[in-house]
Amino acid sequence: xxxxxxxxxxxxxxxxxxxxxxxxxxxxxxxxxxxxxxxxxxxxxxxxxxxxxxxxxxxxxxxxxxxxxxxxxxxxxxxxxxxxxxxxxxxxxxxxxxxxxxxxxxxxxxxxxxxxxxxxxxxxxxxxxxxxxxxxxxxxxxxxxxxxxxxxxxxxxxxxxxxxxxxxxxxxxxxxxxxxxxxxxxxxxxxxxxxxxxxxxxxxxxxxxxxxxxxxxxxxxxxxxxxxxxxxxxxxxxxxxxxxxxxxxxxxxxxxxxxxxxxxxxxxxxxxxxxxxxxxxxxxxxxxxxxxxxxxxxxxxxxxxxxxxxxxxxxxxxxxxxxxxxxxxxxxxxxxxxxxxxxxxxxxxxxxxxxxxxxxxxxxxxxxxxxxxxxxxxxxxxxxxxxxxxxxxxxxxxxxxxxxxxxxxxxxxxxxxxxxx
Numbered sequence: 001x002x003x004x005x006x007x008x009x010x011x012x013x014x015x016x017x018x019x020x021x022x023x024x025x026x027x028x029x030x031x032x033x034x035x036x037x038x039x040x041x042x043x044x045x046x047x048x049x050x051x052x053x054x055x056x057x058x059x060x061x062x063x064x065x066x067x068x069x070x071x072x073x074x075x076x077x078x079x080x081x082x083x084x085x086x087x088x089x090x091x092x093x094x095x096x097x098x099x100x101x102x103x104x105x106x107x108x109x110x111x112x113x114x115x116x117x118x119x120x121x122x123x124x125x126x127x128x129x130x131x132x133x134x135x136x137x138x139x140x141x142x143x144x145x146x147x148x149x150x151x152x153x154x155x156x157x158x159x160x161x162x163x164x165x166x167x168x169x170x171x172x173x174x175x176x177x178x179x180x181x182x183x184x185x186x187x188x189x190x191x192x193x194x195x196x197x198x199x200x201x202x203x204x205x206x207x208x209x210x211x212x213x214x215x216x217x218x219x220x221x222x223x224x225x226x227x228x229x230x231x232x233x234x235x236x237x238x239x240x241x242x243x244x245x246x247x248x249x250x251x252x253x254x255x256x257x258x259x260x261x262x263x264x265x266x267x268x269x270x271x272x273x274x275x276x277x278x279x280x281x282x283x284x285x286x287x288x289x290x291x292x293x294x295x296x297x298x299x300x301x302x303x304x305x306x307x308x309x310x311x312x313x314x315x316x317x318x319x320x321x322x323x324x325x326x327x328x329x330x331x332x333x334x335x336x337x338x339x340x341x342x343x344x345x346x347x348x349x350x351x352x353x354x355x356x357x358x359x360x361x362x363x364x365x366x367x368x369x370x371x372x373x374x375x376x377x378x379x380x381x382x383x384x385x386x387x388x389x390x391x392x393x394x395x396x397x398x399x400x401x402x403x404x405x406x407x408x409x410x411x412x413x414x415x416x417x418x419x420x421x
Contacts, residue, residue, distance in 0.1 A: 009145040013061035016148060017128035019119070020053050021112055021209070022136035023070030023100065028269045030398055031408045032375060036421045037069065039136035040076035042358050042376070043267065044280055044289060044296075045325045045341055048079055051298045052141070053134045054095065059294050060144040063093040064126065067136070068115045070100040070108060075421020083299025098122065111233035112209075117222040123215070131218050133235070135209030139276060139287065140254075140264040141294050144210075147252045151212040156250040158217070158243065160184065161210040163254045163264050164203050170194035172268070173206035174236040176251050184249040189236040208254060208264070211235060217247075263287045271402045274373055277339050277356045281323050303327035303342055315348050333363065347382075355387075375408040377416050 026038025033041065039050040050067070057065050069076055077097050087093040098119050100108040109115040116123075116133060123131065130151070132144060142161075151159040162176050175194045177186040187207070188194070197204045221239055225231050231238045243249055256262050263286045267273040279285050289296060303326040308317040310332035319335040325342045332348030341359040346352060350367040358376040363369065367380050370387030374380070386407065390399050398406040409416040 005149075009149050010061055012130065012148040012152065013145050015129035016062050016064070016132050016144075017123060017126055017130070017215075018053075018057045018062045018065045018132040018134055018144075019098075019116060019123075020050070020057075020065065020067045020134045020136045021115060022050055022067050022076060023073070023109055023115065024137065025071045026137065026268055029273065030270065031406060031410070032270065032273070032373070033072075034408070034410070035072060035416065036075045037071045037073055038268070040073075040079060040421060041267070041273070042341055043139060043273075043277065044287075045323045045339055046300075047296055047298045048076075049139065049267065050076065050079070050136050051083070051296055052139050053136055054084060055294075055296045056140075056142050056144060057132075057134075058297060059141075062132065062144060063087060063091075064128070065095045066098045066119065066122065067095065068098045068100075068109070068119065070115075072421075073097075073099060078421070079299055083297070111237070112235045113222055113225050113231075113239050114233035116218070117226050117233070120219060120222060124219075128215055131213045131215050133211040133213065137268065138208065138264060138266055140208075140262065141287075141291075141296075142210075142254060142262070147210070148212055150252050151250070154182075154250050155248060156212070157214060157247045158240075158249045159212040159252050160187075160240070160249065161208045161252045161254055162205045163208055164197070164261055165206045166203055167194045167196060169266075170204050170206050172266075174209075174240070176205040176207060178205065178251045182251045182253070184240075184244060184251050187236070187240045187244065189234075189241075205251065205253070207236065209236075212252075270373060270398070270400045270406050271404055274356055274371075274404045278337070278354065281321055281337055281339055301326070301342060306330075310348065317346075341376075353387075371403055372405040372407060375406070376421075377409050377414070378407055378412060379409075379414060380407075380412070 022039040024038050026033045041049050084095040175188045194204050265276045267276050306324045306328040308330045310317045315332035317330040317332050321337045322335045323339045327343035328340050330346045333346035333350040335352045338352050338355045340357050343360050344357045345362040347365045349365050350363050353370045355369050355372045357374045360377045361374045362379045364382035367384045372386050386405050393399050393405045397411050
Protein backbone atom coordinates (compact mmCIF):
# COMPACT_ATOMS: atom_id res chain seq x y z
CA UNK A 1 0.00 0.00 0.00
CA UNK A 2 1.39 3.42 -0.95
CA UNK A 3 2.05 6.14 1.60
CA UNK A 4 -0.87 8.21 0.27
CA UNK A 5 -3.17 5.19 0.48
CA UNK A 6 -2.01 4.49 4.03
CA UNK A 7 -2.74 8.06 5.04
CA UNK A 8 -6.18 7.87 3.45
CA UNK A 9 -7.04 4.68 5.34
CA UNK A 10 -5.65 6.23 8.52
CA UNK A 11 -8.05 9.15 8.14
CA UNK A 12 -10.94 6.72 7.69
CA UNK A 13 -10.07 4.74 10.81
CA UNK A 14 -9.71 7.93 12.87
CA UNK A 15 -13.21 8.92 11.76
CA UNK A 16 -14.62 5.54 12.85
CA UNK A 17 -16.25 4.34 16.06
CA UNK A 18 -16.18 0.58 16.62
CA UNK A 19 -19.00 -1.05 18.58
CA UNK A 20 -18.35 -4.67 19.58
CA UNK A 21 -21.42 -6.80 20.26
CA UNK A 22 -20.35 -8.91 23.24
CA UNK A 23 -23.56 -9.69 25.07
CA UNK A 24 -24.35 -13.19 23.84
CA UNK A 25 -24.23 -16.41 25.78
CA UNK A 26 -23.22 -18.81 23.02
CA UNK A 27 -25.70 -21.51 24.00
CA UNK A 28 -24.03 -24.20 21.85
CA UNK A 29 -21.04 -24.06 24.20
CA UNK A 30 -23.36 -25.36 26.90
CA UNK A 31 -21.80 -25.38 30.38
CA UNK A 32 -18.68 -23.59 29.17
CA UNK A 33 -20.76 -20.40 29.14
CA UNK A 34 -22.70 -21.03 32.33
CA UNK A 35 -20.49 -18.49 34.14
CA UNK A 36 -19.33 -16.24 31.32
CA UNK A 37 -20.46 -14.66 28.06
CA UNK A 38 -19.13 -16.25 24.89
CA UNK A 39 -16.72 -13.34 24.13
CA UNK A 40 -15.14 -13.95 27.56
CA UNK A 41 -14.38 -17.62 26.81
CA UNK A 42 -10.68 -18.43 26.94
CA UNK A 43 -8.67 -19.21 23.82
CA UNK A 44 -5.12 -20.01 22.79
CA UNK A 45 -3.40 -20.33 26.16
CA UNK A 46 -3.65 -16.75 27.40
CA UNK A 47 -6.34 -14.91 25.45
CA UNK A 48 -10.11 -14.51 25.45
CA UNK A 49 -12.24 -14.40 22.32
CA UNK A 50 -12.95 -10.68 22.77
CA UNK A 51 -9.22 -9.95 22.44
CA UNK A 52 -9.30 -10.72 18.71
CA UNK A 53 -11.77 -8.05 17.48
CA UNK A 54 -10.31 -5.56 19.94
CA UNK A 55 -6.76 -6.25 18.74
CA UNK A 56 -7.95 -5.98 15.14
CA UNK A 57 -9.32 -2.52 15.93
CA UNK A 58 -6.08 -1.32 17.51
CA UNK A 59 -3.90 -2.80 14.76
CA UNK A 60 -6.20 -1.20 12.16
CA UNK A 61 -5.83 2.23 13.75
CA UNK A 62 -9.31 2.34 15.33
CA UNK A 63 -8.91 3.50 18.90
CA UNK A 64 -12.45 4.53 19.83
CA UNK A 65 -14.19 1.34 20.86
CA UNK A 66 -17.37 0.54 22.77
CA UNK A 67 -18.08 -2.99 24.00
CA UNK A 68 -21.77 -3.79 24.44
CA UNK A 69 -22.30 -6.36 27.21
CA UNK A 70 -25.31 -8.13 28.67
CA UNK A 71 -25.24 -11.85 29.58
CA UNK A 72 -23.14 -12.70 32.69
CA UNK A 73 -20.68 -9.95 31.91
CA UNK A 74 -18.70 -9.81 35.16
CA UNK A 75 -15.60 -11.69 34.00
CA UNK A 76 -15.72 -9.96 30.61
CA UNK A 77 -15.90 -6.50 32.18
CA UNK A 78 -13.11 -7.38 34.62
CA UNK A 79 -10.95 -8.55 31.73
CA UNK A 80 -11.62 -5.32 29.78
CA UNK A 81 -10.73 -3.19 32.81
CA UNK A 82 -7.50 -5.06 33.48
CA UNK A 83 -6.34 -5.59 29.92
CA UNK A 84 -7.83 -2.75 27.92
CA UNK A 85 -7.94 0.20 30.30
CA UNK A 86 -4.66 1.89 29.32
CA UNK A 87 -5.83 4.01 26.39
CA UNK A 88 -5.03 7.75 26.29
CA UNK A 89 -8.31 9.49 27.01
CA UNK A 90 -6.73 12.90 26.45
CA UNK A 91 -6.13 11.82 22.84
CA UNK A 92 -9.71 10.67 22.41
CA UNK A 93 -8.81 6.98 22.70
CA UNK A 94 -10.88 4.56 24.73
CA UNK A 95 -12.29 1.09 25.20
CA UNK A 96 -15.54 1.63 27.09
CA UNK A 97 -18.03 -0.87 28.42
CA UNK A 98 -21.62 -0.17 27.33
CA UNK A 99 -23.79 -2.50 29.42
CA UNK A 100 -27.49 -2.97 28.79
CA UNK A 101 -28.92 -0.14 30.90
CA UNK A 102 -32.45 0.46 29.58
CA UNK A 103 -31.49 3.84 28.14
CA UNK A 104 -34.44 4.04 25.75
CA UNK A 105 -37.04 1.76 27.35
CA UNK A 106 -37.56 -0.72 30.15
CA UNK A 107 -36.20 -3.53 27.97
CA UNK A 108 -32.71 -5.03 27.88
CA UNK A 109 -31.00 -5.45 24.52
CA UNK A 110 -33.54 -7.29 22.37
CA UNK A 111 -31.39 -7.83 19.26
CA UNK A 112 -28.18 -6.70 17.61
CA UNK A 113 -29.82 -3.61 16.10
CA UNK A 114 -31.56 -2.74 19.34
CA UNK A 115 -28.26 -2.94 21.21
CA UNK A 116 -26.85 -0.19 18.98
CA UNK A 117 -30.11 1.78 19.06
CA UNK A 118 -30.05 1.92 22.87
CA UNK A 119 -26.65 3.61 22.69
CA UNK A 120 -27.33 6.13 19.91
CA UNK A 121 -27.06 9.05 22.32
CA UNK A 122 -23.50 7.99 23.14
CA UNK A 123 -22.66 7.58 19.44
CA UNK A 124 -24.10 11.01 18.70
CA UNK A 125 -21.88 12.73 21.26
CA UNK A 126 -18.77 11.17 19.67
CA UNK A 127 -19.80 12.25 16.15
CA UNK A 128 -17.99 9.58 14.11
CA UNK A 129 -18.30 9.63 10.32
CA UNK A 130 -18.52 5.83 10.20
CA UNK A 131 -19.69 3.20 12.66
CA UNK A 132 -18.10 -0.24 12.55
CA UNK A 133 -20.31 -2.86 14.21
CA UNK A 134 -18.38 -6.01 15.13
CA UNK A 135 -19.27 -9.43 16.41
CA UNK A 136 -17.31 -10.30 19.55
CA UNK A 137 -17.58 -14.05 18.91
CA UNK A 138 -14.93 -15.03 16.36
CA UNK A 139 -11.21 -15.80 16.10
CA UNK A 140 -9.41 -14.05 13.23
CA UNK A 141 -7.02 -11.26 12.25
CA UNK A 142 -8.42 -8.59 9.95
CA UNK A 143 -7.47 -5.08 8.86
CA UNK A 144 -10.73 -3.18 9.15
CA UNK A 145 -9.17 -0.24 7.31
CA UNK A 146 -9.41 -2.16 4.04
CA UNK A 147 -13.11 -2.76 4.62
CA UNK A 148 -13.67 0.92 5.38
CA UNK A 149 -11.82 1.95 2.21
CA UNK A 150 -13.94 -0.43 0.10
CA UNK A 151 -17.10 0.94 1.75
CA UNK A 152 -16.23 4.51 0.81
CA UNK A 153 -14.98 3.63 -2.68
CA UNK A 154 -18.29 1.94 -3.59
CA UNK A 155 -20.43 4.70 -2.12
CA UNK A 156 -22.09 2.14 0.10
CA UNK A 157 -24.66 2.90 2.75
CA UNK A 158 -23.78 -0.34 4.51
CA UNK A 159 -21.02 -2.92 3.97
CA UNK A 160 -21.13 -6.49 5.29
CA UNK A 161 -17.95 -8.54 5.66
CA UNK A 162 -18.30 -12.18 4.63
CA UNK A 163 -16.42 -15.47 4.52
CA UNK A 164 -16.80 -18.69 2.60
CA UNK A 165 -18.26 -21.56 4.65
CA UNK A 166 -19.64 -25.01 3.93
CA UNK A 167 -23.35 -25.33 3.23
CA UNK A 168 -23.79 -27.24 6.48
CA UNK A 169 -22.06 -24.55 8.56
CA UNK A 170 -23.99 -21.83 6.72
CA UNK A 171 -27.17 -22.90 8.49
CA UNK A 172 -25.96 -20.97 11.51
CA UNK A 173 -25.14 -17.72 9.67
CA UNK A 174 -26.64 -15.08 7.44
CA UNK A 175 -26.10 -16.25 3.86
CA UNK A 176 -25.26 -13.62 1.23
CA UNK A 177 -25.85 -13.66 -2.52
CA UNK A 178 -23.97 -10.99 -4.50
CA UNK A 179 -23.68 -9.75 -8.08
CA UNK A 180 -20.44 -9.28 -10.02
CA UNK A 181 -19.84 -5.93 -8.29
CA UNK A 182 -20.31 -7.40 -4.78
CA UNK A 183 -23.63 -5.67 -4.33
CA UNK A 184 -25.84 -7.79 -2.07
CA UNK A 185 -28.79 -9.29 -3.95
CA UNK A 186 -30.24 -11.37 -1.12
CA UNK A 187 -29.61 -12.10 2.54
CA UNK A 188 -31.06 -15.17 4.29
CA UNK A 189 -30.64 -15.41 8.04
CA UNK A 190 -29.82 -18.99 9.17
CA UNK A 191 -31.52 -20.75 6.23
CA UNK A 192 -32.47 -24.43 6.55
CA UNK A 193 -31.20 -25.09 3.03
CA UNK A 194 -28.47 -22.58 2.11
CA UNK A 195 -27.86 -21.99 -1.58
CA UNK A 196 -24.28 -22.44 -2.86
CA UNK A 197 -22.30 -19.49 -4.17
CA UNK A 198 -21.65 -19.16 -7.92
CA UNK A 199 -18.99 -21.59 -9.09
CA UNK A 200 -19.36 -23.95 -6.13
CA UNK A 201 -21.69 -26.76 -5.11
CA UNK A 202 -20.47 -27.10 -1.53
CA UNK A 203 -19.74 -23.58 -0.23
CA UNK A 204 -21.44 -20.23 0.15
CA UNK A 205 -20.84 -16.71 1.49
CA UNK A 206 -21.76 -16.10 5.12
CA UNK A 207 -21.88 -12.87 7.08
CA UNK A 208 -19.15 -12.43 9.69
CA UNK A 209 -21.46 -10.18 11.70
CA UNK A 210 -19.23 -7.18 10.92
CA UNK A 211 -20.84 -4.09 9.36
CA UNK A 212 -19.74 -0.61 8.28
CA UNK A 213 -22.35 2.15 8.26
CA UNK A 214 -22.38 5.79 7.37
CA UNK A 215 -23.40 7.20 10.73
CA UNK A 216 -26.40 9.25 9.64
CA UNK A 217 -27.71 6.33 7.62
CA UNK A 218 -27.36 4.04 10.63
CA UNK A 219 -29.27 6.50 12.82
CA UNK A 220 -32.16 6.70 10.35
CA UNK A 221 -32.49 2.95 9.94
CA UNK A 222 -32.29 2.15 13.64
CA UNK A 223 -34.94 4.73 14.48
CA UNK A 224 -37.26 3.27 11.83
CA UNK A 225 -36.62 -0.24 13.09
CA UNK A 226 -37.25 0.74 16.71
CA UNK A 227 -40.66 2.11 15.71
CA UNK A 228 -41.64 -1.14 13.97
CA UNK A 229 -43.63 -3.33 16.41
CA UNK A 230 -43.19 -6.35 14.13
CA UNK A 231 -39.40 -6.21 14.09
CA UNK A 232 -37.13 -8.45 16.16
CA UNK A 233 -34.60 -5.58 16.00
CA UNK A 234 -31.80 -7.63 14.51
CA UNK A 235 -29.47 -6.61 11.67
CA UNK A 236 -29.60 -9.97 9.92
CA UNK A 237 -33.28 -10.72 10.35
CA UNK A 238 -34.73 -7.23 9.92
CA UNK A 239 -32.45 -4.37 8.92
CA UNK A 240 -30.55 -5.89 5.99
CA UNK A 241 -33.51 -7.58 4.20
CA UNK A 242 -35.53 -4.36 4.30
CA UNK A 243 -32.75 -2.31 2.69
CA UNK A 244 -31.72 -4.57 -0.18
CA UNK A 245 -33.93 -3.06 -2.88
CA UNK A 246 -33.71 0.57 -1.82
CA UNK A 247 -30.14 1.24 -0.70
CA UNK A 248 -26.53 0.49 -1.54
CA UNK A 249 -25.56 -2.61 0.43
CA UNK A 250 -22.26 -4.25 -0.48
CA UNK A 251 -20.38 -7.34 0.63
CA UNK A 252 -16.70 -7.26 1.54
CA UNK A 253 -15.20 -10.75 1.08
CA UNK A 254 -12.55 -11.44 3.72
CA UNK A 255 -9.48 -12.32 1.63
CA UNK A 256 -5.73 -11.85 1.76
CA UNK A 257 -3.57 -10.22 -0.92
CA UNK A 258 -3.43 -13.47 -2.91
CA UNK A 259 -7.23 -13.71 -2.98
CA UNK A 260 -7.39 -16.58 -0.49
CA UNK A 261 -9.55 -16.55 2.60
CA UNK A 262 -7.49 -15.97 5.77
CA UNK A 263 -7.97 -17.78 9.05
CA UNK A 264 -11.43 -17.31 10.57
CA UNK A 265 -13.12 -19.54 13.12
CA UNK A 266 -16.47 -19.53 14.83
CA UNK A 267 -15.74 -21.41 18.04
CA UNK A 268 -19.42 -21.61 18.89
CA UNK A 269 -19.55 -25.32 19.74
CA UNK A 270 -17.50 -27.50 22.09
CA UNK A 271 -16.09 -29.40 19.12
CA UNK A 272 -15.16 -26.21 17.25
CA UNK A 273 -13.60 -24.73 20.38
CA UNK A 274 -11.50 -27.85 20.96
CA UNK A 275 -10.46 -28.10 17.31
CA UNK A 276 -9.41 -24.45 17.05
CA UNK A 277 -7.26 -24.72 20.16
CA UNK A 278 -5.76 -28.01 18.99
CA UNK A 279 -4.77 -26.40 15.69
CA UNK A 280 -2.49 -24.05 17.61
CA UNK A 281 -0.23 -26.82 18.94
CA UNK A 282 0.74 -27.96 15.43
CA UNK A 283 4.18 -27.08 14.04
CA UNK A 284 2.88 -24.35 11.72
CA UNK A 285 -0.68 -23.42 12.70
CA UNK A 286 -2.74 -21.39 10.25
CA UNK A 287 -3.31 -18.77 12.95
CA UNK A 288 0.06 -17.21 13.77
CA UNK A 289 0.00 -15.88 17.32
CA UNK A 290 3.72 -15.06 17.12
CA UNK A 291 3.21 -12.33 14.51
CA UNK A 292 4.85 -9.14 15.77
CA UNK A 293 3.27 -7.16 12.93
CA UNK A 294 -0.25 -7.95 14.13
CA UNK A 295 -0.06 -8.74 17.84
CA UNK A 296 -3.06 -10.06 19.75
CA UNK A 297 -3.27 -8.02 22.93
CA UNK A 298 -4.68 -9.16 26.24
CA UNK A 299 -4.39 -8.84 30.01
CA UNK A 300 -1.04 -10.21 31.19
CA UNK A 301 -1.18 -11.71 34.66
CA UNK A 302 1.99 -11.49 36.72
CA UNK A 303 2.93 -15.17 36.95
CA UNK A 304 6.16 -17.14 37.22
CA UNK A 305 7.50 -19.10 34.29
CA UNK A 306 6.25 -22.60 33.52
CA UNK A 307 8.13 -25.32 35.40
CA UNK A 308 8.88 -28.99 34.64
CA UNK A 309 10.22 -31.18 37.44
CA UNK A 310 11.41 -34.79 37.94
CA UNK A 311 13.15 -36.92 35.35
CA UNK A 312 13.04 -40.39 36.88
CA UNK A 313 12.50 -43.32 34.56
CA UNK A 314 8.78 -43.60 35.42
CA UNK A 315 8.20 -40.07 36.62
CA UNK A 316 9.31 -37.41 34.17
CA UNK A 317 7.82 -33.93 33.88
CA UNK A 318 7.51 -33.12 30.19
CA UNK A 319 5.32 -31.61 27.49
CA UNK A 320 5.48 -32.76 23.86
CA UNK A 321 3.87 -30.91 20.94
CA UNK A 322 2.07 -28.72 23.45
CA UNK A 323 1.55 -25.12 24.53
CA UNK A 324 2.28 -24.50 28.20
CA UNK A 325 1.41 -21.10 29.66
CA UNK A 326 2.91 -19.13 32.52
CA UNK A 327 2.44 -20.39 36.05
CA UNK A 328 2.07 -24.04 35.00
CA UNK A 329 3.87 -26.79 36.91
CA UNK A 330 4.24 -30.21 35.29
CA UNK A 331 5.49 -32.36 38.15
CA UNK A 332 6.42 -35.85 37.04
CA UNK A 333 3.53 -35.86 34.54
CA UNK A 334 3.27 -35.82 30.75
CA UNK A 335 1.32 -33.55 28.41
CA UNK A 336 1.09 -34.56 24.75
CA UNK A 337 -0.51 -32.49 22.00
CA UNK A 338 -2.31 -30.36 24.56
CA UNK A 339 -2.86 -26.73 25.43
CA UNK A 340 -2.43 -25.67 29.05
CA UNK A 341 -3.62 -22.24 30.14
CA UNK A 342 -2.08 -20.36 33.06
CA UNK A 343 -1.55 -21.91 36.50
CA UNK A 344 -2.35 -25.48 35.47
CA UNK A 345 -0.85 -28.14 37.76
CA UNK A 346 -0.19 -31.69 36.60
CA UNK A 347 0.84 -34.10 39.37
CA UNK A 348 3.02 -37.18 39.14
CA UNK A 349 2.25 -40.15 36.91
CA UNK A 350 -0.59 -38.37 35.14
CA UNK A 351 -1.02 -38.25 31.35
CA UNK A 352 -2.86 -35.50 29.45
CA UNK A 353 -3.34 -36.01 25.70
CA UNK A 354 -5.14 -34.01 23.01
CA UNK A 355 -6.78 -31.79 25.62
CA UNK A 356 -7.44 -28.16 26.50
CA UNK A 357 -7.02 -27.26 30.16
CA UNK A 358 -8.26 -23.80 31.13
CA UNK A 359 -6.66 -21.70 33.91
CA UNK A 360 -6.29 -23.00 37.46
CA UNK A 361 -6.95 -26.64 36.56
CA UNK A 362 -5.27 -29.19 38.83
CA UNK A 363 -4.82 -32.79 37.71
CA UNK A 364 -4.17 -35.26 40.53
CA UNK A 365 -1.79 -38.19 40.50
CA UNK A 366 -2.32 -41.16 38.19
CA UNK A 367 -4.95 -39.40 36.07
CA UNK A 368 -5.45 -40.14 32.37
CA UNK A 369 -7.11 -37.37 30.36
CA UNK A 370 -7.70 -37.58 26.60
CA UNK A 371 -9.66 -35.45 24.09
CA UNK A 372 -11.17 -33.24 26.76
CA UNK A 373 -11.89 -29.61 27.60
CA UNK A 374 -11.42 -29.01 31.32
CA UNK A 375 -13.01 -25.77 32.52
CA UNK A 376 -11.31 -23.23 34.74
CA UNK A 377 -10.83 -24.18 38.38
CA UNK A 378 -11.47 -27.93 38.04
CA UNK A 379 -9.54 -30.15 40.46
CA UNK A 380 -9.45 -33.69 39.08
CA UNK A 381 -9.10 -36.22 41.93
CA UNK A 382 -6.23 -38.74 41.79
CA UNK A 383 -6.93 -41.63 39.43
CA UNK A 384 -9.51 -39.79 37.32
CA UNK A 385 -9.88 -41.25 33.84
CA UNK A 386 -11.54 -39.17 31.09
CA UNK A 387 -11.77 -39.87 27.38
CA UNK A 388 -11.39 -43.65 27.34
CA UNK A 389 -15.02 -44.71 27.86
CA UNK A 390 -17.56 -42.25 26.41
CA UNK A 391 -20.49 -44.12 27.98
CA UNK A 392 -19.05 -43.73 31.46
CA UNK A 393 -17.96 -40.16 30.77
CA UNK A 394 -21.49 -39.23 29.67
CA UNK A 395 -22.83 -40.23 33.09
CA UNK A 396 -20.91 -37.38 34.74
CA UNK A 397 -19.79 -35.02 32.02
CA UNK A 398 -20.87 -33.71 28.60
CA UNK A 399 -19.64 -35.76 25.65
CA UNK A 400 -20.04 -34.30 22.16
CA UNK A 401 -20.94 -36.15 18.98
CA UNK A 402 -17.25 -36.08 18.02
CA UNK A 403 -16.20 -37.59 21.34
CA UNK A 404 -14.88 -34.48 23.11
CA UNK A 405 -15.57 -34.46 26.85
CA UNK A 406 -16.36 -31.19 28.61
CA UNK A 407 -15.72 -31.11 32.37
CA UNK A 408 -16.73 -28.22 34.63
CA UNK A 409 -16.37 -27.74 38.41
CA UNK A 410 -20.13 -28.23 38.87
CA UNK A 411 -19.94 -31.63 37.17
CA UNK A 412 -17.27 -32.62 39.70
CA UNK A 413 -19.39 -31.41 42.60
CA UNK A 414 -16.98 -28.55 43.17
CA UNK A 415 -17.87 -24.92 43.78
CA UNK A 416 -16.66 -22.13 41.57
CA UNK A 417 -16.47 -18.64 43.01
CA UNK A 418 -18.03 -15.74 41.13
CA UNK A 419 -14.56 -14.32 40.53
CA UNK A 420 -13.51 -17.40 38.57
CA UNK A 421 -14.91 -16.68 35.14
